[in-house]
Amino acid sequence: MMNTAATILSDSRGHDDRGISHSREHFHAVSLSGGKDSSALLLLMIERGMPIDMVLTADTGMEFPEMYAHLAKLDAHLYRERGIHITTLRHPKGFEWLMFEEPKQKATSIAKRLELGIPLQGNGWPGMKVRWCTGQLKSHLINKEVNRIKGQHRALHYIGIAADEPKRVKGEVYPLVEWGITEAQALQICYDRGFDFGGLYQIYRRASCWCCPFQRIGELRKLRQHHPELWARLLQMDNRARAMFGPGPLGQFRKDWTVERLEARFAAEKKEDSV
Numbered sequence: 001m002m003n004t005a006a007t008i009l010s011d012s013r014g015h016d017d018r019g020i021s022h023s024r025e026h027f028h029a030v031s032l033s034g035g036k037d038s039s040a041l042l043l044l045m046i047e048r049g050m051p052i053d054m055v056l057t058a059d060t061g062m063e064f065p066e067m068y069a070h071l072a073k074l075d076a077h078l079y080r081e082r083g084i085h086i087t088t089l090r091h092p093k094g095f096e097w098l099m100f101e102e103p104k105q106k107a108t109s110i111a112k113r114l115e116l117g118i119p120l121q122g123n124g125w126p127g128m129k130v131r132w133c134t135g136q137l138k139s140h141l142i143n144k145e146v147n148r149i150k151g152q153h154r155a156l157h158y159i160g161i162a163a164d165e166p167k168r169v170k171g172e173v174y175p176l177v178e179w180g181i182t183e184a185q186a187l188q189i190c191y192d193r194g195f196d197f198g199g200l201y202q203i204y205r206r207a208s209c210w211c212c213p214f215q216r217i218g219e220l221r222k223l224r225q226h227h228p229e230l231w232a233r234l235l236q237m238d239n240r241a242r243a244m245f246g247p248g249p250l251g252q253f254r255k256d257w258t259v260e261r262l263e264a265r266f267a268a269e270k271k272e273d274s275v
């Protein structure tokens, strides 16, 4: 059985018996990716009566339609329970502008591109070494806002990382870790409260950008099957990137695969299956 709003405060600084602050002296900002872990965190913080002053999300513009519907549902729940809305941060120009149009400014990068015969605008597909999307569309926006808040208040920044995920940053608050809630439990917590992500997690292992080049081949196979309209957009984006940047890392979706070749591979597999 879950703890409810009646969490017992065990010290005068407003920390509960698991070290989580309930203090009104702090500004409580929650980061929300919309995935199962941060959604579970927000639902539990609401349910346990923990203070929430702001819920921040960064929209890459490339989320699944089901994710946008989920975020709208969470927002309605948050507003009903706490009278606040989710604050959505967006890059002013978005993913495709950064990928195809952002003018390069640095002299070294201009010189390198001239040498390689690559256009002077656009970042191309994100790569392992230059994961510009996470930086520019998510972490930079969130960090800037959190730093702004921390400059004005004694702020606590809550992040929904599950107890079985290794990645943590010093100085932030990880209640799911404190509560020992795993990724599987986080998903169940959302389901139990009527948040089913429109079935996204029944299809995919992950629910972030549908165009992510770092996802597994199996996920892309499912994208083609379950979201053919997004698959068609991915094909267009990759063709445009290759026409613009050539077959190198900026122009090709993945090191060993263009989306066109993946399309041929998946189509052939489907044909074989139906024989």
Ligand code: SF4
Pocket: 060, 126, 131, 133, 134, 137, 138, 208, 209, 211, 212, 213, 214
């Ligand atoms: S999910 Fe993939 S494409 Fe989206 S921001 Fe993260 S790394 Fe980039």
